[in-house]
Amino acid sequence: MAETKREIERKYEADGGTVLPDLTRAAGVAAVTDEGVTELDAVYYDTADLRLAAAALTLRRRTGGADAGWHLKFPVATGIRDEIRAPLSETLPGSLAGLVRSRVRDEPVRPVVRLRSRRDVRLLIAKDGTPLAELSVDTVHAERLDGPGEAAWTEIEVELADDADPAVLDAVGRRLEKAGIRPSTAPSKLARALAETGAPAPTAPPTPGTPGTAGHAVLAYLRAQRDALVALDPAVRRGLPDAVHQMRIASRRLRGALRTYGKVLDRTVTDPVGAELRWLAGELGAARDEEVLTARLAARLDELPDTLLLGPARARLRLRGAARAEDAGRAVLAALDSARHLALLDALDALLADPPLRQAAARPADEVLARAARKDLDRLAGRIARALALDPGHARDLALHDARKAAKRARYAGEAARPVLGKPAERLATRMKSVQTLLGDHQDGVVARTALREIAAEADAAGESAFTWGLLYGHEEAAAAERERELPGLWEWAAAPEIRASLTR
Incomplete structure (x- = not known):
């Protein structure tokens, strides 16, 4: 069974002669306890073309320490990762294999780097005895397993304890930097190992075509x-x-x-x-x-x-x-x-x-994308006109659902054109989203009425009162009628002539 842990940490450069400052002078830290030294041995896995590394994902099998097992890390933000853990086994657990499937596809993952670390751990504690963070000085030896290459370095990691205030990391970081210990530029041990053993940095291929x-x-x-x-x-x-x-x-x-x-x-x-x-x-x-x-x-x-x-x-x-x-x-x-x-x-x-x-x-992109956006806007106008020309009922519901799909397409056309057309495309996307939202609420009401008929029948068959479900059906009918009354006014605003005119290139 896999479990998830949110890691919030900072990394710093160090060497054999680095001396830690007195961290009890960091705001909130009352004591620092020595937790001893642990030997860690981790093998990192990836495809031959390093697809996981290219996405800043790390997959490893580690022995030693309290959390021995398989670990898969997803970036969340700078200095924050979600670590998915699975028990130690000889092969990659299925729970983790599924999580990398969209990246690796049918390519096998294989060992690419082995990191052996000597971890000297200290626990930073608050005045009331609550753990605030774990600081470790890691002496790392990296060995490439898919080719020649070795590297070694020392680094400091400060990882926030569960439920602790992230401000602790800032306070500790200030003490470390005041002592001359600088933040690391490497996002992870694996990234550093690959870089220092000569692996080319994974990069996405350029977008085809000429810019503009x-x-x-x-x-x-x-x-x-x-x-x-x-x-x-x-x-x-x-x-x-x-x-x-x-x-x-x-x-x-x-x-x-x-x-x-x-x-x-x-x-x-x-x-x-x-x-x-x-x-x-x-x-x-x-x-x-x-x-x-x-x-x-x-x-x-x-x-x-x-x-x-x-x-x-x-x-x-x-x-x-x-x-x-x-x-x-x-x-x-x-x-x-x-x-x-x-x-x-x-x-x-x-x-x-x-x-x-x-x-x-x-x-030119502006010319082609503007024309395509106008075409999608015109398609939506036709569908709304057809829907409003129908009497309320099933046929109109279907026509409004078709209009909703066209509103989404027009909105997405505006979003796609925003980097090229700027404000006109942004206005189109914003106004089409308003139309989509109204039509979406109408369609949700149509679906809800179908479900309410089913639920009422199930309740009646079970000997329960169907009154409440019938009451909700009436509420949904009234809400749908209200959306239909609102649509002409909203559409007049959303598709004002200046919106289409602004898309002329």
Whole structure:
């Protein structure tokens, strides 16, 4: 079973002659205790082309110390990493293998560096006896295992104790720097070992195309979304908040860009990739939609007075939501573990490495991206006009859902064009997000009414009152009607003539 620990630490340069200052003079530190010396032996794993190192991830198998086992570290921010731990075993545990799958794909991970460290540990303690931080002086010997090369150095690590105030690190850092001990420039021991043993620094290939052209701008946007898709894979597996939603958005942005910029990239090549992105978004959508639905209905129940809550309404909703969320979560993991998902990631890589550029790709980016944004805005205008021309009911609901999809595409077109067009694209994205939000709330209400009919039938079959569910159905009908009344005014503001005019290039 893997466990997660948040590491917040600072690293400093040292050598054999470095003398630590009196750290009890650092604010908050009342005592420093000597915890002795530990011998650590860690083997770091990566692909032959160092894909994990390129993403600032480290995967190691370490013996010695209290936390012997497999460790996988994800960067969170400067000086902050999440360490996922698994018990010591001869082979990489499956719990960690899944977390690196989007990076390594089908490439095997193999030993690349061995670090043997002599760790001299001191514990920094507050006046009340609470641990504040652990300071270690590490004498490190690095050995390349995938080729020749050795290195040795000494460094100081100061790691914040659980629940301690990060200000302690600042106070200790000031004492160390006042004593002439400087912060390390290496982000990790592995990065330093690779650099000092002659490994070339992993770098991303340049974006194809000439800067300033439409092809270069579109490919830069696609690469950013591909990177997000890859990085969010382990976050979804770890169950991090909003990870499923953000991964779904990345897949939709990719698909939307491939469709919006059909004049830049040949759609006979990109449409099959778009179809796979649609599949992935659908797999992710079930989990996200269930989460949104349960939260929406729970909020509706909370708005009702207790006198209108007949039967075990909250319990029924909670159990229904938990069961469906569990099923949807399993489906998401199955999708991420599938060969189809890996094939999609490989197809995106291939598309970016050898893009099917069309003639418009060589034209100025501002001209091409502005025209594409106007086209998406016009498409949305047509769909909203068609929806509003229909009478309220099922047909209008479907038309408004189509308009919502077009609003997302127009919003994403604005976001993609922002680096090139600046404020006009930003205004477009902001206003289209407002339209998308209103239409999204309307569609959520449509889905909620379908679910409420099902829940009411289930409650009735179980001998429970269906009154509360019928009441919520009425509330959802009223909310949907209100969104429909608001749409013409919101659309008039969002699609004001000056918005389209500002996109003229």
